[in-house]
Amino acid sequence: VALNDFNEAAEAAKSARTLVADPDIIGVIGHLTPETTQAALPIYTEANLAVAIPWSVESTAVAQHDGVVSLAATVEETNAGLTTLTQGMNIEPSIIDSTNREAFPAEVQAIELATDAVTAGDILLNLPKTSAEKPIRTFGQVETGNLQLIQVAGDAANGVIFVSPGPGPTDIAAGSAFVDAYQAMTGLLPGPRAALTYDAANVLLDSIEQAIIKGHGNWQFTQPNRANVSASMMTVQRLGVSGPIAFLASGLRIEAPIWIYQISESTYPGTRINP
Incomplete structure (x- = not known):
């Protein structure tokens, strides 16, 4: 399910309420501004939904909620x-x-x-x-x-x-097929937000997989639910298109990378100027 919050906090909260009302939704990727993320997070966490945040928020926004991880370096x-x-x-x-x-x-x-x-x-x-x-x-x-x-x-x-907090297409981790696949699908090169959203999606999928694996040891297990997917989020480790991914107990990414770009020839993100 994909919902558009139009980068507005009120719409983000509305979308969050729609998602939590669906019992088949066991995890969420979002949002793409600090304001929309902070508007939606309390709604998700009250419903025990796992959340993978793809874009920078203040550190306290992540640490205040269980089952929430951030793929991006914090605003700080x-x-x-x-x-x-x-x-x-x-x-x-x-x-x-x-x-x-x-x-x-x-x-x-x-x-x-x-x-x-x-x-x-x-x-x-x-x-x-x-x-x-x-x-x-x-x-x-x-x-x-x-x-x-x-x-x-x-x-x-x-x-x-x-x-x-995310890489441009020329700075995607070597060996990834993501850039070519994204361009084939959209006709565009992926920007930093697309790269981190892709990583966030894979973290959520990994947490679902871990919940299934852990559940197979329990005779009562039928399918992953919000509680066991949320509990698996912090333990996910993987190599993403933005580099190695692992999380602190707070849900913040360990050694979250940053990139610095300079816009030139009216192109985004432009030229990387600092490693």
Whole structure:
């Protein structure tokens, strides 16, 4: 079953209630923004549904709920990775979290966008005019890095450096057939969200398989249910397209990787600039 939450918290909660009402649903993959994930998680966990989160959320959102794992580096981890990069470049960007022009310091030289991609695109289109010799350096937190940034800002998005918890198609783990299969199905190359969603799906499938294997030792076992699939989530280990996957007892991914990209030629995710 696939439901669209339109990246809106209210729709995410509505979708979650629809899913938990179906007794045949024993696990969920989702969601793709922190707001939608946090809106849906309490509903899933109250119903004892296993949840594999494919995109960055704050660490507390995962740790507060049993049977929940996160495939992505947390918001705190991605922000720390971006800070490490800017410090290494001897840049201290001003953090911008709205389109309010008054939020821009006078003679700003570098900014770090802490908004969704659509808002970030609007900001880029309305940046103060600067000379070509001294353009404003622009960095983006995890929610800024999205194809919508280019769709809104167009060429103004070129040069933006952003942090991502998932790999672009050229950084998918070697030996994976995922890129070719995804392109054959959709006609497009998979972006970071597609890669992590694929990994999340496999983690959920592995947890179902583990629940079945464990259940075969119990004469009363008939088929996996929400409780035993949820209990298996933390123990899954596998090599995903985003690298090795294993989880802490909290549900957070061990040594969750991050990637940093720079948009160029109006393509997403662009060019990887930091290992």
